[in-house]
Every structure is written in structure tokens, then in C-alpha cells.
Amino acid sequence: DAGVIQSPRHEVTEMGQEVTLRCKPISGHDYLFWYRQTMMRGLELLIYFNNNVPIDDSGMPEDRFSAKMPNASFSTLKIQPSEPRDSAVYFCASSFRGPGNTIYFGEGSWLTVV
């Protein structure tokens, strides 16, 4: 069975450009999470959805970040405009019936903003 699928795996973009990261959760999972990994802060939760509805976006750093989940099999994380400090690995993850159950992560999207 396919795991969480993220694209692109690597993205290098110039400051000011729009970046869109994509995620396909595991089929049947009803929770989807977006995390960001940095050296200083480890894995930070940006936002999570339950049944396609955003539940908590308090981790989204600024208005430049937005996330959508138009259906149960697809989510996007958009950064507009991007800045060098946004450079990080962005992980999408999904679980069945909440974070108290095992969360499965994708392989991550490595973003570099120059």
C-alpha cells in the first residue's frame, strides 16, 4: 500500500517566488498534518486537517503561508512570497482517527529559497 506521497522532493527557488508543496495522504486516513523541520526547532506542526477541514493553523508562521485540502486525497501548502528563512524540509503526514494513533510521514519536500 502506498504511503504518504509528497511532491516535489526538492525545490530551489528565488526569494519572492511562490512555492506550492503537494501531498497525497494514505487512503482512508482522516487526519492530515503539515510539519516543518529545522535544525533549531526540530519538527514544528504548521497546520492539521480533520476530514478536509483545517482544525488548528496556529503553527503557520505568517500570512505568507496557506494550506488547503480540497478533498480527502490531496493537500497543498503554499508560500507566497517565499523568503530565504523558509528554507527547510516540509513534511506531510497522515493518520487514522487522530494524532493519538500512529502518524505516517511522507519523505519530505526539501525547500531552498535563495
Added chain:
Amino acid sequence: DQQVKQNSPSLSVQEGRISILNCDYTNSMFDYFLWYKKYPAEGPTFLISISSIKDKNEDGRFTVFLNKSAKHLSLHIVPSQPGDSAVYFCAALSRVVQGAQKLVFGQGTRLTINP
């Protein structure tokens, strides 16, 4: 405000010896704790968990200990193997507080097992 802290960024252990990874938390509402393991260029994968009603959970070579009064947990790996070299993340959440079921991760500890 870092609610889950792993104060050791790295740890080096000889193969066959015990590896002990530590984690501290500040939120007394946390009642479920997990360890995730991450290899380079891969996403984190679940390793072991413990509920706050227990003080120890064991799974093969991996044991997690929880000290609620000290708000501290540790992961023991015995014996350590080269394949255990990875970054280990401690995580915690509250399963009882409505609307607060967020899994909070620490910064991670890079474990290196030397042959």
C-alpha cells in the same frame, strides 16, 4: 516556547553498548509520548510509545521510561546496532484536552553507533 526538549543534539555510542536518549517536557497535560526515528532523506517513522498510566514500555531492544514527576522520558536501546544510527525525535500530546490533540516534537538527537 519549546514544550518538548531534547537537550542533546548528538550522541555517539559503541556498538553493543546501551544508548540512552533523553527528553523533557513542560506541559503537564501531555498524557501520551512517542519516539520517532528518522534516517537521512526519509520521513520519520514511529518507533515506540508510552501512555502516562505506565512508567515503562518495552519492545525488543527498545524500552521507553517515563518519569511523570520529573516530566522526563528516556529511550534505551540495548544492544545498540549500526542500523540504529539515525535522528530520534521525542513527541508528546494530550489525548484528553479537546482541540489540543497536537503531536509536539522535540528538536531531535542524532545517534551514531560506532563499530
